[in-house]
Amino acid sequence: MTDAPAASRPTRDRPALKDWSLDELGERCVEAGWPRYRGVQIAGWIYGRGVEDPAGMTDLPAELREGLAQRWALRSLEVAEVQRSRDGTVKARLRGDDGAEIESVLIPEGDRNTLCVSTQVGCPLACSFCATGALGFRRNLRVGEIVDQVCRMRELLPEGQRITNLVFMGMGEPLLNRPALVRAIRTFQEPKAFAFGPRKITVSTAGVVPQIGRLLDEVDVNLAVSLHATTDALRDELVPINRSFPLEVLLGALRESPHFSRRRPVFFEYTLIAGVNDAPEDAMRLVGRLRGIPAKVNLIPMNPHADSAARPPAAKAIDAFAEVLLRRGLRATVRRPRGDDIDAACGQLHNRRHPERAGVAAVGPA
Numbered sequence: 001m002t003d004a005p006a007a008s009r010p011t012r013d014r015p016a017l018k019d020w021s022l023d024e025l026g027e028r029c030v031e032a033g034w035p036r037y038r039g040v041q042i043a044g045w046i047y048g049r050g051v052e053d054p055a056g057m058t059d060l061p062a063e064l065r066e067g068l069a070q071r072w073a074l075r076s077l078e079v080a081e082v083q084r085s086r087d088g089t090v091k092a093r094l095r096g097d098d099g100a101e102i103e104s105v106l107i108p109e110g111d112r113n114t115l116c117v118s119t120q121v122g123c124p125l126a127c128s129f130c131a132t133g134a135l136g137f138r139r140n141l142r143v144g145e146i147v148d149q150v151c152r153m154r155e156l157l158p159e160g161q162r163i164t165n166l167v168f169m170g171m172g173e174p175l176l177n178r179p180a181l182v183r184a185i186r187t188f189q190e191p192k193a194f195a196f197g198p199r200k201i202t203v204s205t206a207g208v209v210p211q212i213g214r215l216l217d218e219v220d221v222n223l224a225v226s227l228h229a230t231t232d233a234l235r236d237e238l239v240p241i242n243r244s245f246p247l248e249v250l251l252g253a254l255r256e257s258p259h260f261s262r263r264r265p266v267f268f269e270y271t272l273i274a275g276v277n278d279a280p281e282d283a284m285r286l287v288g289r290l291r292g293i294p295a296k297v298n299l300i301p302m303n304p305h306a307d308s309a310a311r312p313p314a315a316k317a318i319d320a321f322a323e324v325l326l327r328r329g330l331r332a333t334v335r336r337p338r339g340d341d342i343d344a345a346c347g348q349l350h351n352r353r354h355p356e357r358a359g360v361a362a363v364g365p366a
């Protein structure tokens, strides 16, 4: 459980400080009768140094320190539960001020610590292999709730370590919450706040085509696309938003986008499911579909979960699939599942232990 000081626990009584940009924080300081530059100082403590108890903000005057937590909520989420995987992956259930719960996953790998961030409570897109999709949708996360996932999760790292990469691949479709997502990314990239570099942040989409260009016009981040199929018939089933934006529309938009190059490719996520999309013909078709797009393919063997009968292919079939792509010059890697013993792997986030706490009824596989 969290050890947050009572004054900084999430509450609806006070405005949430993490909902604001640094400029807005400066303005709020002026409204409170404090100099504008105090906003940057406060952000430096909270985001840069991870100090959320005003008593620890030692270069602020006593009157400001006292006023801070009385006026504004400094936390938007509290940690409800933490699970640690055998492989070092850490999953936390995080609770907002209305009781809605999400999950964030920390994936340590060598000198990298990647945080998988959620953007919605549940998800409306109902991808058939995804446990979050099976939950349905409750609401979008607020800016502060997206930002606070980094603050809460970095406290779970060993002393001296920091989160190095952010991937928006947790619960929800990020592009259906684009305004809050963009504001949160600006705080993550702000040098006086978290100072993440552009190539350290990846936003993953199931293919909400009209929002892709808008996102990339607004912020400089990596884009990942959850592809999973090479025919519309199969993708309609696996990723139902394909019925609105079929493969030619999605891939055509990416091919024509000015945002991508060999150095800044589109990352395609392709979940390999035994007997469904793992045949050599699928691999050949994938090569053809991606022609003309600067691309990198992440092959992800299906993470089995209770809400789906789908299973991963045998290791031999996975290697053969990757081989077809590599031989034809497509950059491809196989991503081994992480945290699957605690349901923290891709497509497994769904408050399995407490589905009722997500605030939505579990409706079963789509």
Ligand code: SF4
Pocket: 123, 124, 125, 126, 127, 130, 131, 132, 133, 134, 170, 171, 172, 173, 206, 226, 347
């Ligand atoms: S895979 Fe992503 S977009 Fe699809 S249902 Fe799951 S969370 Fe939503």
